[in-house]
Amino acid sequence: MNAQDRQRLAELAPFFVAGRLDPQERAAFERALADDPELARNVEAARAERDEIVALNEALPAPSARAVQKLFEALDAEPARTSLWARLDLGARLGDFFSPRALGWVAAAACLLVAVEAGFLAQPAPGPGGYSTASREEAGLEGRFALVAFAPEATMEKIAAFLARNGAQIVGGPRAGFFQVKLGGSDMSEDDAAKKLEALRASGLVTFAQKKG
Amino acid sequence: MTGLGGGGALTFGLRRPILGRAQFLQGVMGKQTTESDDPQLLARIARGDRLAMQVLFARHRLRVFRFILRFLRDEGRAEDALAETFVDVWRQAGAFEGRSSVSTWILSIARFKALSIARMRKDAPLDDDFAAGLADEADDPEVRMAKGDKAAVLRACIQKLSPEHREIVDLVYYQEQSVEEAAAIIGIPPATVKTRLFYARQKLSEICKRAGVDRGWP
Numbered sequence: 001m002n003a004q005d006r007q008r009l010a011e012l013a014p015f016f017v018a019g020r021l022d023p024q025e026r027a028a029f030e031r032a033l034a035d036d037p038e039l040a041r042n043v044e045a046a047r048a049e050r051d052e053i054v055a056l057n058e059a060l061p062a063p064s065a066r067a068v069q070k071l072f073e074a075l076d077a078e079p080a081r082t083s084l085w086a087r088l089d090l091g092a093r094l095g096d097f098f099s100p101r102a103l104g105w106v107a108a109a110a111c112l113l114v115a116v117e118a119g120f121l122a123q124p125a126p127g128p129g130g131y132s133t134a135s136r137e138e139a140g141l142e143g144r145f146a147l148v149a150f151a152p153e154a155t156m157e158k159i160a161a162f163l164a165r166n167g168a169q170i171v172g173g174p175r176a177g178f179f180q181v182k183l184g185g186s187d188m189s190e191d192d193a194a195k196k197l198e199a200l201r202a203s204g205l206v207t208f209a210q211k212k213g
Numbered sequence: 214m215t216g217l218g219g220g221g222a223l224t225f226g227l228r229r230p231i232l233g234r235a236q237f238l239q240g241v242m243g244k245q246t247t248e249s250d251d252p253q254l255l256a257r258i259a260r261g262d263r264l265a266m267q268v269l270f271a272r273h274r275l276r277v278f279r280f281i282l283r284f285l286r287d288e289g290r291a292e293d294a295l296a297e298t299f300v301d302v303w304r305q306a307g308a309f310e311g312r313s314s315v316s317t318w319i320l321s322i323a324r325f326k327a328l329s330i331a332r333m334r335k336d337a338p339l340d341d342d343f344a345a346g347l348a349d350e351a352d353d354p355e356v357r358m359a360k361g362d363k364a365a366v367l368r369a370c371i372q373k374l375s376p377e378h379r380e381i382v383d384l385v386y387y388q389e390q391s392v393e394e395a396a397a398i399i400g401i402p403p404a405t406v407k408t409r410l411f412y413a414r415q416k417l418s419e420i421c422k423r424a425g426v427d428r429g430w431p
Contacts, residue, residue: 010411010431011407011408011410011411012407014382014385014386014410014414015385015391015392017386018385018386018389019389020385020389020390020391020392020394021391038430041429041430042430042431044429044430045414045418045428045429045430046414048364048367048428049367049371049382049386049414049417050386051364052364052367052368052371053371053382053383053386053387054386054387055364055368056368056371056372057276057279057383057387060279060282061282061288062274062275062278063274063275063278063288063291063292063295064288064292066292067274067278067292067295067296068270068274068296070292070293070296071270071295071296071299071300072263074296074297074300075263075266075300075303078300078303078304080261081259081260081261156264156265156268159264160264170263170264
């Protein structure tokens with residue numbers, strides 16, 4: 001082994017200790033280590049450094065709850081993500097296939113359809129209360145909601161599966177550790193909402209779940 | 214399995230504090246296992262999934278915060294920089310191309326944020342408590358030697374490294390970054406990462422020698 005090889009290995013010692021050499025480099029390093037007392041001393045020094053660097057960093061404080069609050073407040077102020085349909089730029093793609101006149105007819109038909117739907121949807125609600133429109137419903141402003149704190153051991157996968165199974169979704173939060181979960185639309189009865197809430201509590205995924213509003 | 218938990222800094226539930234990344238990693242799983250789905254989380258974040266964002270934040274916040282804190286030396290400003298870093302993660306998630314690990318990508322953003330804030334506040338005084346804490350750790354390796362605590366001497370000597378040298382040892386030993394990853398974070402060639410770390414370690418041995426400790430290398 002020449003001086004250049006020895007220097008190259010000496011520089012790799014910290015990465016060997018940190019477990020960040022690729023398998024080929026690691027095998028070559030281990031072979032050299034077996035026959036080179038200088039490299040062995042280097043590795044021993046690197047291990048001591050690593051231990052104390054980790055100890056020093058672990059002694060530093062953790063971020064307070066203010067950091068996560070600040071982050072999610074900032075995210076609340078972010079513009080909504082563009083939908084898949086918008087990303088597909090359907091208008092431009094339709095334009096590739098149809099003439100402007102044909103597109104005009106399609107647009108007129110769509111406006112007519114929207115007007116007819118609005119006529120149906122803006123009827124008074126069957127019970128007491130005001131009017132309910134589809135767009136307001138889709139925006140998630142109406143429906144049955146719960147305030148939920150997830151259990152520490154609840155995994156993202158389990159939560160997502162449970163919500164999907166029960167037709168529920170997270171629509172807000174966290175605020176002070178609580179998420180706003182939509183249990184169902186405004187057509188969901190209070191009994192059904194209570195049952196879904198009970199299922200959520202029984203799932204073991206939450207430490208707190210309470211009807212909201 | 215990815216734990217979601219509350220209490221302490223990040224409160225999902227009501228009972229237990231969430232584990233720090235290092236504690237978490239030393240627990241039931243290794244780094245590769247816990248972070249293997251980071252790219253999937255980013256893909257979900259790009260679609261506006263806040264739960265995925267919460268998981269990614271919980272997973273990386275501790276190490277990123279501590280990395281930032283070394284630059285800013287003020288907990289309040291470091292928390293601001295941490296939040297700003299993850300706002301950028303939220304905004305740029307769709308642009309992540311997987312050419313580096315997610316942790317490397319986040320640390321690159323965090324370093325840029327921290328340096329920008331540090332430059333803006335160049336003349337601002339240090340937070341007194343934090344400065345006092347640093348001084349306490351950094352002072353007098355000789356005194357620690359007299360007390361016979363070799364590990365404490367080494368810790369005190371590490372604190373005497375230049376910021377440039379301290380950054381590289383932190384990135385490799387604590388943040389567990391490879392040569393190429395550290396190069397990407399700092400913005401220097403991989404060969405420079407290796408030589409910079411080598412000289413940092415030589416410097417550390419010199420400081421230790423002055424404090425009366427022969428590390429046996431180089």
